[in-house]
Amino acid sequence: MLLALLLSASFVHPTPQPPPELPPSVYRDRRERVMKELGGCATLIAAQGESSAIVPDFKQVDDFFWLTGVNEPGAWLLLYPKAKYLRHVLYLKTRDPEAERWTGPRDPISPALKEKYGMDQVRRGNGGPALLSAAPLHDCLALIAPAKDLKDERSDVQAVKQAAGAMGLKLVYKRDTLARLREAHTPEEVALIERAVAITRAGHEAVARSTVAGVSERDVQTQLEYAFFGSGATGLAYGSIVGSGENGAVLHWGQNSRMLRDGDLVVVDAAAEYGRYAADVTRTYPVSGKFSDEQAKVYRAVFQAQEDIFAAIKPGATMGDLQKAAEASLRSAGYLDNFIHGFGHFVGLNVHDAGLYDLPLPAGAVITVEPGVYLPERGFGVRIEDEVLILPNGKWRLLTADFPRKLEDVEAWVARSRR
Numbered sequence: 001m002l003l004a005l006l007l008s009a010s011f012v013h014p015t016p017q018p019p020p021e022l023p024p025s026v027y028r029d030r031r032e033r034v035m036k037e038l039g040g041c042a043t044l045i046a047a048q049g050e051s052s053a054i055v056p057d058f059k060q061v062d063d064f065f066w067l068t069g070v071n072e073p074g075a076w077l078l079l080y081p082k083a084k085y086l087r088h089v090l091y092l093k094t095r096d097p098e099a100e101r102w103t104g105p106r107d108p109i110s111p112a113l114k115e116k117y118g119m120d121q122v123r124r125g126n127g128g129p130a131l132l133s134a135a136p137l138h139d140c141l142a143l144i145a146p147a148k149d150l151k152d153e154r155s156d157v158q159a160v161k162q163a164a165g166a167m168g169l170k171l172v173y174k175r176d177t178l179a180r181l182r183e184a185h186t187p188e189e190v191a192l193i194e195r196a197v198a199i200t201r202a203g204h205e206a207v208a209r210s211t212v213a214g215v216s217e218r219d220v221q222t223q224l225e226y227a228f229f230g231s232g233a234t235g236l237a238y239g240s241i242v243g244s245g246e247n248g249a250v251l252h253w254g255q256n257s258r259m260l261r262d263g264d265l266v267v268v269d270a271a272a273e274y275g276r277y278a279a280d281v282t283r284t285y286p287v288s289g290k291f292s293d294e295q296a297k298v299y300r301a302v303f304q305a306q307e308d309i310f311a312a313i314k315p316g317a318t319m320g321d322l323q324k325a326a327e328a329s330l331r332s333a334g335y336l337d338n339f340i341h342g343f344g345h346f347v348g349l350n351v352h353d354a355g356l357y358d359l360p361l362p363a364g365a366v367i368t369v370e371p372g373v374y375l376p377e378r379g380f381g382v383r384i385e386d387e388v389l390i391l392p393n394g395k396w397r398l399l400t401a402d403f404p405r406k407l408e409d410v411e412a413w414v415a416r417s418r419r
Ligand SMILES: [Mn+2]
Pocket: 280, 345, 368, 370, 385
């Protein structure tokens, strides 16, 4: 009944919108930046993963999407920095008319397809053997696929190694290049992340209103996701976490099955995706509208940890430096043993995005600042998660500044939302 009241209140009906597409020049520029890092070596990288073919639910792996904007399996990108005309070459999976009756028609090879992806050439089939044509113009091949798994090398890594062996070309390892380039977002990427954050704000507005005693975690989840999609989300950045009471002390609580009770805190870690870019935000809501003295003490310690992390963002600071700042802050508050995860991570095409944790943060990096204190024996946890854009010269900007964050502001927000 309460749910029916909440639902009938002020939601607009979701109107799904097509995700924005960045112009092909953006992707071409990224590939040129990669080529600049390769010392004249040719390279290739392949799409990863297969679609289930029941519905066209394929989601391209982030590196390949960042380089091409191509969202289909079986694609290969070849980069020939020393070639005069054919520098950017794309191989797409062979067409299959029967499969297309299930998943929709695919574009034929044509000048329009070259233009759509900003390529010098688009061909069909396996791009792996095509790397043999890198010689004689290039005397080396670069491996750019990130190193993740020592046992099971990817098909593109094998293809580069085989081509280098077959042609007697030098093999050069550039497996951090994509992470380093991807962590520094360009303005059009930041704009998409900001839009994802604004949509996420609308979802958390629904949470502030709906985290009342007697509803289930699932109720809160569905209302927040309804608000995301009603505000133009193109997806969820990750599975929504709604952890009330002792579930708030479980980091990745995913069952969302408990009923909210008076006196609970509710940790809501949920965010929208927009145009493939993720947001990542957590707020901790008091069901009664007020934090108890014990809850407030913990909340203020977590808030102070965020402030101390922000203060540690200086020229040359690394993610490791910020982790130290987070730990020092929570140690002095007496909660270090209850802080059981990293202070934050990179965000971009993925909620846990590519980036290098031991090198100075570049301008354009977007990171989360998410200290938390978890007290399962006391029946609650507190996490506050915001997103920060790193600016030049050690400056930074809070992308989530529109989310109430101070304890008093959260209480006022909850009170305002439920009037
Ligand atoms: Mn996070």
